Amino acid sequence: MRRKPEAKVAAVDAAPHAAARSAVEHWFVARGWKIFAFQREVWQAAKRGESGLLHASTGAGKTYAVWFAALQHAAPQLRKSMAAPPPPSEASAALAVAVAAGKSGKPRKPRTEQGLRILWITPMRALASDTTRALEAPLKDLLPDWTIGSRTGDTSGSERARQMRVLPHVLITTPESLSLLLSQPDAASRFARLDSIVVDEWHELMGSKRGVQTQLALARLRRWRPDLLIWGLSATLGNLPQARDALLGAGRGVIVQAAMRKTILVDTLIPENPSRFAWAGHLGLQMLAPVIQEIDAHHSTLVFTNTRSQAELWYQNLLAARPDWAGLIALHHGSLDRTVREWVETAIKAGQLKAVVCTSSLDLGVDFTPVERVLQIGSARGVARLLQRAGRSGHSPGRVSRVTLVPTNTLELLEAAGARHAVAVGEIEQRPVPDTPLDVLVQHLVTVALGGGFDSQALFEEVRCAYSYRHLRPDQWQWALDFVTRGGQSLTAYPEYQRVAADDEGVYRVPDAAIARRHRMSIGTIVSDASMQVQYLRGARLGTIEESFIARLRPGDRFLFGGRMLEFVRVHEMTAYVRRSSSGSGAVPRWQGGRMPLSSTLAHAVLECLEQATHNDYAGAEMQAVKPLLSLQNTWSALPTAHQLVVEQLHSREGHHLFFYPFAGRLVHVGLASLLAYRLARQQPATFSIAVNDYGFELLSAMPVEIANAASDSPFGTELFSSEHLLEDVIASLNATELTQRRFREIARISGLVFQGFPGQPKSMRQLQASASLFFEVFRKHDAGNLLLTQAQTEVLEQELELQRLRDTLAELRGRSLLVCKITRATPFAFPLMVERFREKLSTEKLNDRVARMLQELEKAANK
Incomplete structure (x- = not known):
């Protein structure tokens, strides 16, 4: 073991009850660290052989809680030292080893068997190196003969080759790299000595197909090692019991929740002149000066944006405003080269950068101790995301984490007020778990067939142990098995889709080396634009x-x-x-996934703030700043609340406008607007143009529609907001075939129908889309019962249109009183919806001119 400073050793030895301390406790005390009650609770549960889920705030000490739990379970010598008092000093420890070795002064290094003992699964490659550094520190002192390594998409070829010969004692990896290891023919022997698994940032994985991939991998490892100790780490999560079940299986394992509550401060940079008529991004870089002041006043700041495009713009404008910051501020997002990202991460950890403009690429558990402040440009759109980003500052126990919201339009002040309220009362979003995604199952079947082969019935029972497949039916299993062995009903004539075959003993394997190679290159569930x-x-x-x-x-x-x-x-x-280029202007790349919808938790918090405003209660700086807008909205129309649905009717030169304000988020409003337009047109022939944002939606038609009659207690009014025939009406109201086909492209790539190309020779997006579209049409015409088609339709409804949330919103709307307001001009809530519609059909220059004219007219009317 490394020699500690003399003063620290003396302090440890002189402390009360020193003889009763374990080696781990000595390690903590030597660093002046306190062991928290929740950490001891995890250690005790692990000593009893119990798996579990640890939920604690970011920066509270979760990592070492589960790390030492895994170490004591996996290492007999450490387990023994934790149960018995350690020697009084390192010198006596060395002497004891020397005596045992029968030598004087030359202790013999204990012999440690090779093989993987602890597996640490992380959702991001960027976390792997940071996690490695955090885990190495105690490992060098307590188990110096143990090796540690990482295996991700960033791992070099030479390191991968070394790991193929022998895995380190501790391996840090991602779900994709773990599945790749499981596809090796000798996978079972590679994991033969595995003792413990830690799944980091489980709240980020559990709601995605990567989480499902992790579930299946854990089920495979548990079959080989039934006594595996498995612990998950989580923060900012509202559905803990389901999160535990998704990780460990229904009803298995314990939940440890840290009693210590980390202090999180949420505040807002208030704009000097918040407009009464706001549209998306209208404040934008007007907030540049106050942001610069905040950065200037602190040693180290993270400036979070919601999109990579926004990060590029803010970085460029910060540097233009403060050229003296060149070399002191940096940019970080997922599309930058790995070497650039690693340099930024290292520099901010070392305290060399004053600010980093970043995206969700720095959301997760990288430990940036020097960071003092976090700024969030625009609304975080969700409470959990806001708390996660707040935790990047004050990232250690006992320190305050602070996040400051920077509104990009006046209405985001309302979201800021709602976010502060939700944080204060502890309301956090739940993360839904995918149910029976067959594309991931199909991929897993080929992976397991490569990894030593499988017996059909045994693997069926194993897969059903994974939470997302607990309802998997035998007919679905048989369909998936038929799909990988014959290509289903429509691809039987093509040998490349007969990927798996049963041998004479009934064991399913992959008989073709080319298919095996293609599959290993395609493992994973992350699908994005080429x-x-x-x-x-x-x-x-x-x-x-x-x-x-x-x-x-x-x-x-x-x-x-x-x-x-x-x-x-x-x-x-x-x-x-x-x-x-020396030019100062140019386009900004637009990446997919640029718009995040308002979460239901934050939406309800905003409605609560609006409810208070109806009683003239404008508590807090944010509500005071947005008061002029809300007061004008209330004067010209009314304020929507959790008890009142406001619908505005406006007749203009464009036609007849209906503005609805459910405050349910953009994705729900897309489905809800299409649904209501369809139901209204069914009773009264009409064609509608639709615009949506997170607060409401607009229906524009050439002919007037009497919404008051439609939403009354008449049978038609009941139908308008009814959940009956919801699935059929949603499908009929949208271009369901086009939406389903687009979703099918992702499913086709995950299930292995579409090959993305060899390294250095990737297929273009046009080629991939054409291939997926061909399969879609073949299945639709010749294999209508193909379950991947069914899955595509289900995912469109559940994920793109949030069908369950749409159903819940309809139920809420039926419970609200309806207030129809006939208005003569656009209200503060209607104005941003009109701008959204203009944005789709006007150039930037024409849009700016149109908005300026409207603003002049509206401000003139408001000032009368």
Whole structure:
């Protein structure tokens, strides 16, 4: 063991009851750290052989709670030292080893058997290196003969080759890399000595197909090692029992919740002149000066944005406003090259950067101790996301975490007030768990067939132990098995889709080496638009941009990327070659997933704030700042609340407008607007244009629609907000086939129908879409019972349109009183919806002119 400083050793030895301390307790005390009650609770549960889920605030000490639990369970010598008093000093420990070795002064290093003992699963590659450093510190002192390594998409080929020969005692990996290990023929022997598994940031995994992939991997490992100790780490989560069940199986394991509550301060940068007529992003860079002041006043700040495009713009404008900060501020998002991201992470950990403009790429558990402040540009759209980002500051027990919201439009002050209320009362979103995704199952079947093969009945029982497949029916299992062995009903003539075959003993394996190679290269559930490398003509790689953006560029076009203005030169072999540009303007890349919907938890908190405003209660700086807007809304129309649905009717030169304000989030409003338009048109023929935002939606038609009659207690009014025939009406109201086909592309890639290409020779997005579309049409016409088609339709309804939340919203609307307001001009709530509609059909210049004219007219009317 390493020698500790003399003063610390003396302090440990002199402390009361020192002889009763374990080696782990000595390790904590030597660093001046306190052991918290929840950490001891986890250690005791692990000593009893119990698995579980630990829920604690970010920066509270979760990592070492489960790390030492895993160590004591996996290492007999450490388990013994934790049960008995340790020697009084390191010298006597060394002497004891020397005596045991029969030598003097030359202790013999204990012999440690090779093989993986502890598996640490992390959701992000960026966390792997940080986690490795955190786990190495006690490992070097307590188990110096143990080895530790990581295996992710960033791991070098030489390191992967070493790991294929022998795995380290501790391996930090991602769900994708774990599945790749499970696809090796000798997988069972590689995990033969595995003792403990830790799943980090489980709240980020459990709601996605990556979480399902993790569930299946854990089920496989538990079959080989029934006594595995499994612990999950979680923060900012509202449905803990379900989270535990998804990780460990229904009713299994314990939940340990830290009693210590980390102090989190949420405040807001209030704009000097918040407008009474707000639209998305209208404040934007008007908040640049106060943001600069906040950064200037603190040693280290993280500036979070919701999109990579927004991060690029803010970084560029910060640097333009403060050129003296060159080298002191940095940019970090997932599309930047790994070397750039790692440099930024290392620099901020070392306290060398004053600020980093970032996205969700830094949301998770990377420990940036020097960070003092967190700024959130725009609404975080959810309470859990806000708390997660707040925890990046004060990232250690006892320190205060502070996040400051920077509104990009006046209505986001309302969201800020709602977020503060939700944090104060402890309301956090729940994370739903996917139910029976067959594309992930199909991929897993091929993975297991590669990893030593499987018996059908045994694997069926194993898969049903995974929470997401607890309801898996035998007919669904048989369909999946038939799909990987014959290609289903419609692909039997194509050998490349007969990926698995049973041998003479009934064991299913992959008989073709080419199929095996293709499958291993395609393992994973992360599906995004095809990306191109961005690289200087004669220089370094900068990162990746989605192909759909590059496809719109012509040579000479400029765009902002990585904080630099670049000029597009050409594309060659999926690489976009660029050169630096001296011009100060250019396009900003748009990545998929740019808009995050308002969560139901935050939406209800906002409605609570509106309820208070109806009673002239404007408590807090945010509500005071947004009061002029809300007062004008109440004067011209009314304020929606949890008890009152406000619908506005307006007749303009464009036609007849209906504005609804359910405050249910953008995705729900897309489905709800289409549903109501369909139901209204069914009773009164009409064609509607639709615009939506997180607060409401607009229906615009050429003919007037009497919504008051439609929403009354008449049978038609009951039908308008009814949940009866909801599925049929939603499908009829939307271009369901197009939506389903788009979702099917993802499912086709996960299930292995579409091959994305070999390294260095990826297929273009157009090729992938064409292949997926061909399969979609073949299945639709010749294999209508194909369960992947059914899954695509289900995912569209549940994920893109949030069908369950839509159903819940309809129930809430039926419980609210209806107030129809006939207005003569756009209200503060209606105005942003009109801008959303204009944005879809007008250029930026024409939109700005149109908005300016409307603002002038509305402000004139408001000032009368």
